[in-house]
Amino acid sequence: MVLLHGWPGDRTxxxxxxxxxxxxxxxxxxxxxxxxxxxxxxxxxxxxxxxxGQAAGVSALLDExxxxxxxxxxxxxxxxxAQTTARNRPDLVRALVVSPPLPGAGERVLGLTAxxxxxxxxFHQLPLAExxxxxxxxxxxxxxxxxxxxxxxxxxxxxxxxxxxxxxxYSAPGAFIxxxxxxxxxxxxxxxxxxxETPERSDRLATPIKVLWQxxxxxxxxxxxxxxxxxxxDHRFESLxxxxxxxxxEAAGGFAAAIREFLAG
Numbered sequence: 001m002v003l004l005h006g007w008p009g010d011r012t013x014x015x016x017x018x019x020x021x022x023x024x025x026x027x028x029x030x031x032x033x034x035x036x037x038x039x040x041x042x043x044x045x046x047x048x049x050x051x052x053g054q055a056a057g058v059s060a061l062l063d064e065x066x067x068x069x070x071x072x073x074x075x076x077x078x079x080x081x082a083q084t085t086a087r088n089r090p091d092l093v094r095a096l097v098v099s100p101p102l103p104g105a106g107e108r109v110l111g112l113t114a115x116x117x118x119x120x121x122x123f124h125q126l127p128l129a130e131x132x133x134x135x136x137x138x139x140x141x142x143x144x145x146x147x148x149x150x151x152x153x154x155x156x157x158x159x160x161x162x163x164x165x166x167x168x169x170y171s172a173p174g175a176f177i178x179x180x181x182x183x184x185x186x187x188x189x190x191x192x193x194x195x196x197e198t199p200e201r202s203d204r205l206a207t208p209i210k211v212l213w214q215x216x217x218x219x220x221x222x223x224x225x226x227x228x229x230x231x232x233x234d235h236r237f238e239s240l241x242x243x244x245x246x247x248x249x250e251a252a253g254g255f256a257a258a259i260r261e262f263l264a265g
Contacts, residue, residue, distance in 0.1 A: 001021060001024075001025035001026065001027050001028065001070065001071050001073070001259065001263065002027075002028045002029075002030075002058070002062070002067075002070050002071070002072045002073070002082075003017065003018075003027065003028070003029045003073050003074070003078075003248075004030075004032065004058070004072065004073065004074035004077075004078030004079075004081050004082050005029075005031075005032060005035065005036075005074070005075075005076075005078050005248075006074070006075050006076025006077050006078050006079075006245075006246075007035075007076055007077050007179060007180075007182060008143075008144045008147055008148070008166060008170065008179065009035075009076070009166065009246075010031050010032075010035045010036030010037075010166065010169055011029045011030060011031045011035075011036055012036075012162070012165060013075075013246070013248050013249065014029050014248050016248065016249055016252040017248045017252045017255055017256055020252060020253065020256035021256055021259060021260070021263075024259075024260055024263050025071070025259075025263050028061070028062075028065070028067070028070075030058070030061060032054055032057070032058075032077070032078070032081065033048060033049060033053070033054055033057050033178075034049055034178035034179050034181055034182075035169075035178070035179055036169055037169070040172075040174050040175055040177075040178035041178075042174070043181075045181040045182075045184040045185035046185045046186060048181070049178075049181035049182050049184070049185050049187070050182070050185035050186050050187045051077075051080050051081055051084045051185075051186065051187045051192075052084060052088070052186075053185070054077070054081045054084075054182075054187075055081050055084035055085040055088055055089075056088075058072075058081060058082075058085050059085055059088065059089045059092060062089075062092050063092075067092065068091055068092055069091075069092070069093075069094040070092060070093060070094065071093075071094060071095045071096070071097065071259060071262045071263060072085060072086065072093050072095075072096050072097075073096070073097040073098065073255070073259055074096075074098050074099075075098065075099035075100070075245075075246070075247045075248060076099075076100075076101070076245070077182055077187065078098075079098040079099055079100060079101055079102070080101050080187065082096050082098055083096065083098065083102075083205065083209075086205060086207040086209075087205055087207075090206075090207060093207055094207070094208070094262075095207065095208045095209070095210070095262040096207055096208070096209040096210070097209075097210045097212065097255070097258045097259050097262065098209065098210075098211060098212070099211075099212045099213065099214060099217075099240075099245075099247040099255075100213060100214070100217060100219075100220030100224075101189055101220055102211060102213075102220075102224075102225070102228060102231075103196060103227070103228075103230075103231040104196075104224055104225070104226065104227030104228060104230065104231060105193045105196070105220075105224045106193060106194075106196050106227075107193070107194055108193075108224065109189065109190050109193035109194055110190075110194055114219075117218050117219045118189065118190050118219065120147075120183075121183050121188050121189060121190050122190075124180040124183040124184065124188075125183070125184060129176075129177070129180060130176075130177050133176050134173065134174065134175070134176040134177050135171065135172070135173040135174075135176070136171070137167055137168075137171040140167050140170045140171045140176055141163060141167040141171075144163065144166050144167065144170060145158075145163050148162070148163065148246070150218065151217065151218060151219065151244055151245035151246065152216075152244040152245060152246055152250060153214065153215070153216040153242055153243045153244030153245075153250055154216060154242065154244075155242055155250075156243075156244060156246070156249070156250045158246075189219075198227075198230050198231075199230075199231065201233075204230070204231055204232055204233045205231060205232050205233070206233045206234060207234070208234045208235075208236075208262070209232055209234065209235045209236070210235070210236045210238065210258045210261070210262065211225070211228060211235055211236065211237045211238065212238050212240055212247055212251070212254065212255060212258060213225050213237065213238070213239055213240065214239075214240045214243040214244055214245060214247060214250070214251070215239060215240060215241050215242060215243055216242065216243060216244040216245075217243075217244055217245045218244075218245070219245065220245075222239060225237065238254075238258065240254060
């Protein structure tokens with residue numbers, strides 16, 4: 001079982017999920033490249049930090065560990081990386097459990113409501129992001145805290161200890177910039193959605209996938225779930241009432257239950 005975290009987080013996004021799965025599978029919970037305790041080398045964003053680049057890193061890790069036929073789970077960028085890994089290396093992945101992003105939004109990402117939510121993806125392209133935030137713990141904390149509060153559901157309050165931890169790992173010089181390299185590549189959700197094309201039926205992802213879509217995710221509204229059939233040949237859908245963007249923390253029980261279904265075969 002491989003658990004892939006999101007932005008702005010790290011492998012500790014799954015701290016509440018791990019105890020619910022530890023008796024059911026061997027767990028691999030990495031820091032993705034540019035996050036947590038991983039290396040944060042200046043590098044070409046497309047080659048190393050894009051969906052394809054991150055998926056190549058996940059595949060290399062599984063190859064090194066001799067793992068095949070794993071269940072991959074993810075949310076936020078971890079979801080896209082899990083899907084890309086399944087597409088590029090189907091021998092490594094037998095099933096997926098993911099929350100948004102999922103394909104299908106298309107040019108709806110350019111609508112006024114979406115643009116107001118995705119402002120940060122444009123800000124991340126600017127040197128200003130580095131000048132204002134990178135290496136400054138107070139700025140890092142304020143910036144990350146905004147997203148954890150704004151993206152979470154109405155019943156969830158992020159713990160101060162989580163913000164303390166993420167401030168520490170995102171504040172080292174170069175760490176914040178490494179984390180936003182995703183947005184300087186084709187992983188940028190506005191770019192990828194705006195250029196999205198519907199695949200031929202034969203090119204749809206065949207890996208069995210369980211989609212957990214949150215009711216209160218402001219950047220990936222549940223209305224965008226209407227085209228999953230155009231991209232997946234074997235998917236199951238479940239809405240998560242009351243839940244915001246951070247599925248592993250806000251809906252740990254439901255996330256774990258969906259994973260255990262696949263682990264049970």
